[in-house]
Each structure stands twice: as structure tokens, then as C-alpha cells.
Amino acid sequence: MIAKEIIIKTIRREETPRVAVALLSGGVWTFNRRGYSLRDILGKPELNAQIISETYDEVQSDMVWVGSGYHNLAIRALGGKIKFRTKGAPDIQEPLLNSLAEIGGIRLERIKEDQDIQSLWQAAEILSQKIGSQALVGSSQWGPFTLAGHIYGIEKLMRSIYKDRQAVFTVLEVATELCYQYLEPFITAGVEIISIADPSASGDLISREQFREFVLPYLRKIVAKLHQKGVFVSIHICGNITNRLDLIPESGTDVLSVDYKVDLSKAKEILGGKIALAGNMNPVGIMQNATVPEVIDACRECIQKTNGIPGYILMPGCDIPPGVPLANIQAMIETAHNTKLH
Amino acid sequence: MSSDQKELFVQLSDAVVDMDEARTVELAQDVITKNYDTYEAIEKGLADGMDRAGKLFEEEEYFIPELLMCSDAMYAGLEVLKPHLKVDQQAEKFKVVIGVIEGDTHDIGKNLVKIMLETSGFEVIDLGRDIPPQAFVAKAKEVGARVIALSTLMTTTMDGMAEVIRLLEAEKIRKKFVVMVGGGPISQSFADRIGADGYAKDAAEAARLAQKLALEIAV
Numbered sequence: 001m002i003a004k005e006i007i008i009k010t011i012r013r014e015e016t017p018r019v020a021v022a023l024l025s026g027g028v029w030t031f032n033r034r035g036y037s038l039r040d041i042l043g044k045p046e047l048n049a050q051i052i053s054e055t056y057d058e059v060q061s062d063m064v065w066v067g068s069g070y071h072n073l074a075i076r077a078l079g080g081k082i083k084f085r086t087k088g089a090p091d092i093q094e095p096l097l098n099s100l101a102e103i104g105g106i107r108l109e110r111i112k113e114d115q116d117i118q119s120l121w122q123a124a125e126i127l128s129q130k131i132g133s134q135a136l137v138g139s140s141q142w143g144p145f146t147l148a149g150h151i152y153g154i155e156k157l158m159r160s161i162y163k164d165r166q167a168v169f170t171v172l173e174v175a176t177e178l179c180y181q182y183l184e185p186f187i188t189a190g191v192e193i194i195s196i197a198d199p200s201a202s203g204d205l206i207s208r209e210q211f212r213e214f215v216l217p218y219l220r221k222i223v224a225k226l227h228q229k230g231v232f233v234s235i236h237i238c239g240n241i242t243n244r245l246d247l248i249p250e251s252g253t254d255v256l257s258v259d260y261k262v263d264l265s266k267a268k269e270i271l272g273g274k275i276a277l278a279g280n281m282n283p284v285g286i287m288q289n290a291t292v293p294e295v296i297d298a299c300r301e302c303i304q305k306t307n308g309i310p311g312y313i314l315m316p317g318c319d320i321p322p323g324v325p326l327a328n329i330q331a332m333i334e335t336a337h338n339t340k341l342h
Numbered sequence: 343m344s345s346d347q348k349e350l351f352v353q354l355s356d357a358v359v360d361m362d363e364a365r366t367v368e369l370a371q372d373v374i375t376k377n378y379d380t381y382e383a384i385e386k387g388l389a390d391g392m393d394r395a396g397k398l399f400e401e402e403e404y405f406i407p408e409l410l411m412c413s414d415a416m417y418a419g420l421e422v423l424k425p426h427l428k429v430d431q432q433a434e435k436f437k438v439v440i441g442v443i444e445g446d447t448h449d450i451g452k453n454l455v456k457i458m459l460e461t462s463g464f465e466v467i468d469l470g471r472d473i474p475p476q477a478f479v480a481k482a483k484e485v486g487a488r489v490i491a492l493s494t495l496m497t498t499t500m501d502g503m504a505e506v507i508r509l510l511e512a513e514k515i516r517k518k519f520v521v522m523v524g525g526g527p528i529s530q531s532f533a534d535r536i537g538a539d540g541y542a543k544d545a546a547e548a549a550r551l552a553q554k555l556a557l558e559i560a561v
Contacts, residue, residue: 028498083447085445085498087498088496088499089498091446091448091496092447155450155453158410159411159414162407162411203402204526205405205450206405206406207405207408238526239526243402283497283527284497284527284529284532285529285531320497321497321500321527
């Protein structure tokens with residue numbers, strides 16, 4: 001069975017001959033290890049797709065991500081300031097808005113006019129044609145709550161939960177639409193799964209009740225819109241989200257990818273049979289710093305903890321840093337390939 | 343201390359925990375009107391409230407929105423009380439130089455640690471975010487800091503923390519400072535590996551650890 005079939009069956013929680021395995025995002029790692037910064041690749045869709053495709057040949061991840069690391073281009077397109085780094089992804093320098101009154105001035109159509117974002121969509125098209133029959137090609141963007149923080153300022157957003165709830169909802173509406181406007185052309189270009197990363201919705205930052213009120217409805221909305229376009233959806237939230245795992249299926253997502261702070265056995269207990277689950281080797285402690293035998297042990301432990309349910313994808317707990325050795329990624333992939341299921 | 347005074351300090355502490363900025367200001371003004379000791383009002387009222395908020399955060403009763411609201415109340419109360427502190431009560435405090443390491447602009451964690459450090463009696467010099475390692479060293483030397491506190495959320499910028507320690511060692515001043523590290527991808531084992539003096543998993547713990555380490559260090 002080819003990789004793409006295995007991953008699709010896994011997402012559908014059907015039985016597969018081996019454990020599915022993939023990187024989460026990996027854009028920074030992919031380009032930095034080849035000596036390119038993310039800025040170097042901007043506006044070069046052929047080079048972008050070629051490097052990702054060559055990395056796929058070396059790594060053989062069941063899912064391949066395009067546009068990973070570039071999420072903040074969407075904020076720049078709307079007038080925000082971002083800073084490119086030699087290593088790592090460009091980060092946002094200040095919130096897009098100084099005050100809520102400015103929100104009416106956000107012109108979401110500027111996303112479609114941004115040439116650098118267009119070049120990512122082109123890369124998605126080239127890559128989908130190149131390897132889309134073998135692997136599941138996907139793209140990603142921040143989730144509504146995280147985007148709302150980028151638009152309004154994360155601390156201001158959090159204070160507004162108490163001081164001005166309506167403002168939070170107003171920003172979240174725009175953030176959700178922004179998320180969709182950025183992602184929709186990737187789907188047109190041929191990607192078949194979308195990953196929504198919502199790190200600001202973590203249990204390390206906000207409460208379960210706040211998650212239920214300010215995160216979940218907007219995740220539900222974006223997932224539904226993406227599903228209408230016929231793609232799979234995966235949600236990733238960093239940090240410890242144990243106390244809200246049971247709420248995640250309400251978003252309608254196909255997959256939840258959990259960080260290393262979540263106990264996979266617990267996640268399996270709560271989510272098994274409801275949605276597919278991915279995770280969760282420590283990106284630094286294991287993927288970057290451990291030896292190959294240690295990586296294999298950590299992967300086996302993850303597989304063992306989720307044993308018995310169809311719908312598990314072996315995956316690092318978060319995006320991986322640029323210093324992760326190729327051998328450790330290959331060890332992860334091989335461990336999954338060597339774990340026969342049915 | 344009169345029972346009325348004691349009661350007022352408890353109410354101040356409660357107002358901070360309850361995230362009630364207006365009430366905190368009102369109570370702080372009462373302290374001034376009644377001519378109660380402002381230093382004690384800060385310590386037993388405002389700082390106590392923030393300390394309780396920090397504990398609630400550790401117990402996962404409070405999260406970042408609540409901590410921010412509590413700190414707004416605390417700082418508003420502080421604005422009222424500070425001008426009335428007697429000069430001899432403004433004793434010299436241990437100084438902390440804090441910032442987010444170069445390459446990273448996520449500063450919510452750093453801001454929380456700053457709040458908790460100030461609550462615990464440190465004078466905090468906040469360099470901000472995206473700060474080159476050399477700038478930490480230069481500022482710590484300049485102000486005679488006892489603690490250097492480094493934050494990052496990004497895996498790509500963790501190395502900058504090690505660089506701060508390398509620079510201190512190169513200048514043979516490593517032992518003059520307590521170096522503390524924290525942030526999403528940071529762990530005790532990372533702190534040990536780069537030779538940092540301390541790691542804390544959250545802001546409340548960081549402030550306690552800073553107090554402990556700042557007293558232990560032989561200057």
C-alpha cells in the first residue's frame with residue numbers, strides 16, 4: 001500500500017498495514033538544513049517545491065507540508081511588520097491594529113494580491129503535481145485565536161476577555177475569515193489536508209472555559225469551511241491541552257496533533273474512536289538531542305501508548321527545530337515502517 | 343497593627359486576586375487617607391494578592407488572562423501608594439536584567455515573570471524582546487544586576503541563552519550573576535547543559551527561585 005493510502009486510511013480511522021508517520025510542518029528544518037533562509041525561497045515556487053520534493057525523497061514522510069513557516073506572510077499582506085531570520089520563521093514585530101476602531105480598515109483581499117503568498121500557492125500546485133499521488137500534500141495557517149492575537153496583540157486580546165468580550169468576538173470573526181482566505185487557494189492548487197495550528201489556545205495560556213467560548217466556535221467554523229472544499233483537517237495546539245481534549249471533536253476536525261506535554265495514553269482514552277490522533281515526541285529533547293536508538297525508543301513508546309486503535313499517526317509533538325539530525329527523522333520514519341499492524 | 347489596618351490590607355489583597363482594578367485603587371487611597379504604612383500595604387496587600395494569583399495560576403485555577411488582570415490591579419494600586427513610600431523604605435533591591443533572546447518576539451511569558459519578580463521585591467530592568475546576548479551582559483554589568491533572566495519560546499533561539507553564558511565566562515564574570523532560563527521549549531536538562539543556574543516552569547516558580555538563588559550567590 002502506498003504512503004498516501006496509508007495516511008488517508010489512518011485519518012479515516014480505518015485499519016492499515018503499518019503505522020502512519022509524518023512530520024508536522026517542518027518548513028524551517030527543510031530549508032535551513034539546505035542552507036536557505038525562508039526569505040531566500042520567497043517568490044521562487046519552483047525552488048520551493050523542488051527542495052520539499054527532494055526532502056520527501058530522503059525522508060518519506062506520509063504527509064508533506066508546503067508553506068510551513070510562512071504563516072505570518074498573511075499578517076504582512078494586511079500591513080503588519082514581520083522580521084525574517086537566517087534561522088527559523090519570520091515573526092511578527094507588533095500587532096496589526098493599534099485599536100479596535102482600525103479593524104474596518106483590514107482589506108482581506110490584499111492576501112490574494114500578495115506576490116509572495118501567490119508564490120506559495122504556485123509551489124503547492126507544483127508539489128501536488130510532483131508528489132501528490134504518492135504522499136498527502138498539505139498546507140497550514142494559524143488558527144483563529146492565534147491570528148486574533150497577531151491582529152490585536154495577544155495580551156490585549158486576553159485582557160479583552162474580561163474587559164471587552166465583544167471586541168474579542170469581532171477580532172475572531174475577522175481572524176477566521178483571514179485564515180480561510182489564505183488557505184482556500186492552497187486547496188485550489190491541489191493540497192488535500194489543512195493543518196490549523198492554534199498555539200495561543202493552549203492550556204498553558206487560557207482556561208478550558210475560555211477555550212470553549214473563544215476558540216472552539218471559530219475552529220468549528222474554519223473546519224466546516226475547509227471540509228466544504230473537500231480537504232481533511234488537522235488541528236495542532238501546543239503545550240498541555242489535556243483538560244480540553246474531550247472538547248476537540250466538537251470542532252469537527254479529522255485529526256488532532258498533540259504536543260509532548262500531553263500523555264498519549266490519556267489522549268487515546270479520550271479521543272480513540274472519535275478522531276485520529278497524531279504525536280508526540282519532544283521536538284527538542286528527543287528529535288533534536290537524542291541518539292537514534294533513543295528516538296526509536298521514544299517512537300515505540302508513542303506507538304505502544306496508542307496501540308489498538310486505528311487512526312494514529314506517529315509525529316513529533318510540534319514543528320521541529322532546524323538542528324534536528326536527518327538520521328533522527330529517518331529513525332522515526334523507519335520505526336513506523338517497521339511496525340506492522342494488519 | 344490595628345484590626346482596621348489589617349482588614350484593609352486583606353481587602354487590598356482580595357481586590358488584586360479578584361482582578362478588580364477600581365476597587366484596588368479605592369482601597370489604596372484609603373491607605374493614604376488613614377495614614378497607614380504604605381510599605382506594609384504594598385507587601386501585605388498588593389504583593390500578597392499577586393502572590394496568591396500566582397499560586398492560583400500554578401493550580402490551573404487562573405490562566406494568563408486572569409494573571410494579566412490581577413497585575414493591572416496591582417500596578418494601579420502601586421501607582422497610588424508608591425509616591426507615599428518613606429525614603430528609608432525604598433531600600434536597594436536586587437536587580438534583575440530580563441529579556442527575550444534575539445530572534446524571538448514572544449514576550450508574554452517574560453512579562454509575567456517580570457510581574458512576579460517585581461512582586462517579590464526585585465528591581466527589574468526589562469530589555470524587551472529580540473535582544474542580542476551581548477546586550478544582556480552589558481546591561482547586567484552596567485546596573486550591577488544580581489540576576490540575568492532569559493526567555494524564549496522558539497526552539498531556534500535557545501542557543502542564544504548558551505551564548506550569554508559563554509560571554510560571561512569569556513569576561514570571567516560568570517560567578518557574579520545568577521543566570522535563569524525559561525520558556526516553552528526550555529527544560530531543566532537544557533538549563534543544566536548550558537550551565538544556567540536555574541530553570542522554572544512558570545512565572546510564580548521563577549520568582550521564588552530567583553529569591554533563593556539571589557541570596558545564595560557569593561558576590
